[in-house]
Amino acid sequence: MKGEMCKKVRTLLRVSSRQQLHDDDIPVQRAEAAQYIAGRPDWVFDKEYIEKAVSGYKNNVKERAVLQEILADARTHAFDVLLAYMSDRIGRQEEYSFYVAALNRLGIEVWTIKDGQLKTEEHVDKLLNYIRFWQNEGESKKTGMRVRDTQRELVKAGKFVGGRAPYGYRLIASGMVSNHGRLLKKLEIVEEKAQVVRQIYHLAVYQGLGYAKIARHLNEQAIPAVTAGEWKAGTIRSILTNPVYMGYLAFNRRVSADRQGGYTRQDRKEWIYSDRQIEELVIVPPQVWERAQEIREARKERLGAAKKNPLEAYARGDQVPFCTGGKLALTGLAVCGYCGKRLKNGSYCNHWTTKAGEKKSAYTGRYVCPQRCEKRSCYSQNYLEGIVFEAVENCMEHLKAVDVAKELQCRKDGRRKRLQRELEDLQKRQRALRLDLQTLEEKIPEALRGTCCFSTQKLSGMIVENERKQEELTKREQEIRQKLTRMSEMSGCREPASIARPDWKTVWKDADTQTKKMLLSALIGEICVREDEIRIRLKVRPGDLSLQKKADSGVSESGI
Secondary structure, three states: OOOOOOEEEEEEEEOOOHHHOOOOOOHHHHHHHHHHHHOOOOEEEEEEEEEOOOOOOOOOHHHOHHHHHHHHHHHOOOOOEEEEOOHHHHOOOOOHHHHHHHHHHOOOEEEEOOOEEOOOOOHHHHHHHHHHHHHHHHHHHHHHHHHHHHHHHHHHOOOOOOOOOOOOEEEEEEEEEOOOOOEEEEEEEOHHHHHHHHHHHHHHHOOOOOHHHHHHHHHHOOOOOOOOOOOOHHHHHHHHOOHHHHOOOEEOOEEEOOOOOOEEEOOHHHOEEOOOOOHHHOOOOHHHHHHHHHHHHHHHHOOOOOOOOHHHHHHHOOOOOOOOOOOOOOOOOEEEOOOOOEOEEOOEEEEEEOOOOOEEEEEEOEEEOOOOOOOOOEEEHHHHHHHHHHHHHHHHOOOOOEEOHHHHHHHHHHHHHHHHHHHHHHHHHHHHHHHHHHHHHHOHHHHHHOOOOOOHHHHHHHHHHHHHHHHHHHHHHHHHHHHHHHHHHHOOOOOOOEEOOOOHHHHHHHOOHHHHHHHHHHHEEEEEEOOOEEEEEEOOOOOEEEEEEOOOOOOEEEEO
C-alpha cells in the first residue's frame, strides 16, 4: 500500500514513575501514536522505544540509555522520524532542546502528537524549542511542589503517604482508595518487633549506648535484623530518629539534594508533624523519644558546658557522656590534681590455673595519670569510686525538684521572636525578587527581536534562577507560618511547674555502670584527684565537695 518513499517512524513512550504504568505498560501513549501515524499516508511504523519509570527531569541525556540508543540508530539512518506524545516525554530540561537539534542534524525529524514538529532550522525555531523545554522543566518543578504539598497535608492529617513500613510495623489495607484507583494502606504495630524497638530506646536513653554498640548488642542476642544480615549502626540511627515510634508521622525529614535522587537530612526543627498523636502507633512514650533526640544531638554537637539544671537535663538527655562503655564509671570525669590530665583506664586482668586445673581470672580496675606524675599517678577503682559514690549518695538525699517552667517559656519566646524576624526578612527578599522577575520578563520581547543587551539563553537562565529562589523563599515562608501557628495553638497549654523529684538515691543504687555514668555526667562537672585530696566540682548547689584524706589513718572525711 505505502510506497518506497514512506518515512520510517519510531515512537518514544515514557512515564516517570511506576504508578503511571498500566500493567507494566504504557498503552495510552501507544494508542495515540498509532492513531497519529495512521493519519499520515507517508509514514509507516518501524519500531518502539519505551522507558518505564524514568524521569526526564532528574536524568540528563547521557544518563538515559534509550535516548543514547535512538541517537546511535540515527547515526546509521535506521529511521526517518521520531514521534513522542509531547515534548516533555523527550525531556524536562533545557538541554533536551540540544538533543533535538542533534537528531535534526542527522536528518531525523522530531514530532510530537500535541506540539507538532520540533524544528531547529531557523534561529527562531531553536529559541522556541529552548523555551518549550524550559517550560517543561518549570512544569516539573510545579508538579513536584504540588505533590509535596499534598503529602504534607496528608501527613498533618495523620495519613501514611507510602513507602516501606518502618521496623516494628506492617502495612494493612486502610479501606480507602486514592484518586488513581489504588488501595491505600496504613501502619499497624507488630508487637514482637515493637519489643526490640523499646529495647533499642532503653539502651540509648538509660545506658547511653551509641548506634554501633546497640547494633552489636542486638547481634550478640541473635535478634533478626531489619533486612537479611546483621544490625547496622545506620539502621539503629533511623529507628532512634523516627517520630512514628511516639505516634507522630513526620514530613520534610529529608529534602532532595540533586536531580540524581540524592537527599540531605533536615534538622528536626524543620520537620512537619501530624497535628495529633496517633495512639495506635505509639511504641515508646513521647518523653522517651525526645530524650533520645537530646542525647543524640548533645553528642553530635559535643556539648561540654554544664547546664543550669543538670537533673532536669538528665531527665531530658541534655547532658550525657560521649561514651558509657567500660567498667570504670569515672572515666572522662576524673582528672589528675597535679598535671590536669584526664585519668585513663589502667586496669589489668590476672589469669591463673588452680591445682585442680581450673583456669581463673580476676579483674583489677585502676585510674592512671597519662603523664605518670611523680607524687601519685595511680588510683585503684575501689578506692576512688568508693569515695565518690559515697559523696554522690549523700548529695542526692538533698536534691530538690527542678523548676523549669520559666526556662521553657523563655526558650519558646526566644524561638518565636527569631521566627518572626526571619519571616519579615523573607518577605522583603520576596518583594525584591518579584520586581526582578517582572523586569526580566518585560525584556523577553526585546530578546526575541535581538535588541536586548542579554541573549535569550542568558535571559532564560536569569529568569529560571530567580524563579528557583522565589520557590525556596515561598516554601520557607510556609514552613515558618505553620510553626508560628502551631506555637500559637499550643500557647494555651500549661507546662508543669516543676519536674517531680524521683528517688535518685534508689535509682543510683539499682543502676548498672552505664546508667551510673549517665547520672554522674549530669551531676558532676569534674573530679580532681590528688594524693591527699579529692575535689568534686558539682553542677548543682551546694558547690564543690572536698574530701580531705587523713595522712595517718587513710580515712576520708567529707566537707562542703
